[in-house]
Amino acid sequence: MHGKSTTIRFLTSNALSLLGNSVAGVVLPLVLLARTGDALAAGTLALICAVPQMLAGLMGGALLDRLNRRSISIVSDFISALGIALLPVVDMVWGLNFGWFVALGLLSAVGDIPGMTARDALLPAVCERDGVNLQQFLGAAQSLDCIVTIVGPALAALLIGFGGDVNALWVTAALSCAAAIVTVTIPRSVGAVPPRVAADGACDAETAPAKRRTALQRVAAAARASLVDGCRVLFKDDAVLRASTLLTFGIVMVMGSFQGLVLPVHFTETGHPELLGYVLSAMAAGMLAGSLGYAALAPRARKRTWYLISLAGMAASVALMGMLPAFPALIAGAVVLGMAAGPASALLGFFAYDRIPNAHRGSALGTQNALMLVAAPVAVFATSIVVKSAGTSIAALVLVGAWMLVTVAALCAKSMRNLDEAVRSPSGAGEAARETSGAAAQSPAE
Structure with a gap:
């Protein structure tokens, strides 16, 4: 392997997977609403799937510290493709109902969540193999993600227009399969677990006594150990990592509620639900601009700046969008929000990759993703109560107030005042990347 081929393949696989998820994010709610006729079904489905998704994330994190991370990414994408492809099959044979959405949604989660964590765990190793600066790569990767986020809804609309909502899911499944096939071309050594993890286990639940347990007991023990180890890494050992993780949670909960509930309800109430797509596209375009700017200028400016x-x-x-102003002002606010969120997302991601040791990356990232998968639907559900009891405008103002509290906490956090001194290594991959490099040297490449 020469040049930047590994990073290119990684970006291609990640983009294909994200494009599939972006299309599904538009198509699935429409299919769910068309088949159930219940506007609350999507929120209910999210709550029902929250705990199983969390368990899938924890188990995925535990496996990523034991098995080859590239292999897990491949298997996860194929499982995700199967879960999506079964939806049109079931619709043709029996007809979709809420129960089928729950069952197949859980199957897709088994693939989506570990797959997402596997790609997160692979990223620093990919950068190390090709000698790419991690900080700049995160900015470039996020820029590509933004492009996919802009293209995804448009592709979904095109597919629905030509083939109908359910048939569009075939393309989503095909994109997940394509992502897995591209990942197959990445050298297996990139996904190797560090030798010391294979020897003593980052969150070892399979000691000699554990081998005599039932399969269910071993699964529960591995999930529990992964959660404990991940929480220790994220919240106990490193103040910078703890602050950046909590800020990420704040962004996911507040912004997720605003985009996923308040704005859709607002545009539905005003009789223009189609305008939601334009606002979300404007936000993605702004994030693209912000991410590109960060990728180009990151080394020239202080991280604290x-x-x-x-x-x-x-x-x-x-604050502007929370007032639910006229559509042009909402578009302007969405663009600015995206431009500001782009560098923040890349910067927080950089500190996570830089400071989480490779030996614990699976459990830490699996725990983070799992907890966010529970936090997001809980926040949306709480916001829905405010919308129902006090109205959309009040709910929007409550979210603005919550975000201001998050901002003040982020600005006052002592650990985030000297960010440029918090980097663990000049390469940006820290101890984690050095461990990955050592593991790759001892594992044969394909």
Whole structure:
């Protein structure tokens, strides 16, 4: 392997998987609403799937510290494709109902969540193999993600227009399969677990006594050990990592509720639900611009400067959008929000990859993804109660107030005041990348 071939393949696989998820994110709610006729079904489905998704994330994290991470990514994408492909099959044979959505949604989660964590765990190793600066690569990867986020809804609309909502899911499944096939071309050594993890286990639940347990007991023990180990890495050992993780949770909960509930309800109430897509596309376009700017200028500016500018821009734009102004003002606020959120997302991701040791990356990232998968639907459900009891405008203002509290906490966090001194290594991959490099040297490449 020469040049930047591994990073290119990784980006291609990640983009295909994300494009499939982006199309599904538009198509699935429409299919669910058309088949059930219940506007609350999507929120209910999210709550029902939250705990199983969390368990899938924890188990995926445990496996990623034991098995080859590239292999898990491949298997996860194929499982995700199967879960999506079965939806049109079931619709043709028996007809979809809410129960089928729950069952197949859980099957897809078994693939989606570990697959997402596997790609997160692979990223630093991919950068190390090709000698790519991690900080700049995160900015470039996020820029590509933004492009996919813009293209996805448009592709979904095109597919629905030509073939109908359910048939569009065939393309989603095909994209997941394509992502798995591209990942197959990445050298197996990139996904190798560090030798010391294979020897003593980052969250070892399979000691000699454990081998005599039932399969269910071993699964429960592995999930529990992964959660304990992941929480220790994320929240106990490293103040910078703890602060950045909590800020990520704040972004996911507040922004997820605003985009996933308040804005859709607002546009539905005003009789223009189609405008939601334009606002979300404007936000994605703004994030693309912000991410590209960060990728180009990241090494030239202090991380603390990026941090402050991003927080200020996000606070101002959320305050504007929270007033639910006229459509042009909402578009402007969405663009600014995206531009400010782009550098913040890349910067927080950088600190996670830089500071989580490779030996614990699976459990830590699996725990983070699993907890966010529970936090997001809980926040949306809480927001829905405010919408129902006090109205959409009040709910929007409550979210603005919540975001201001998150911003103040982020600005006052002592651990985030000297961000440029918090980097563990000049390469940006830290101890984690050095461990990955050592593991790759001892594992044969394909």
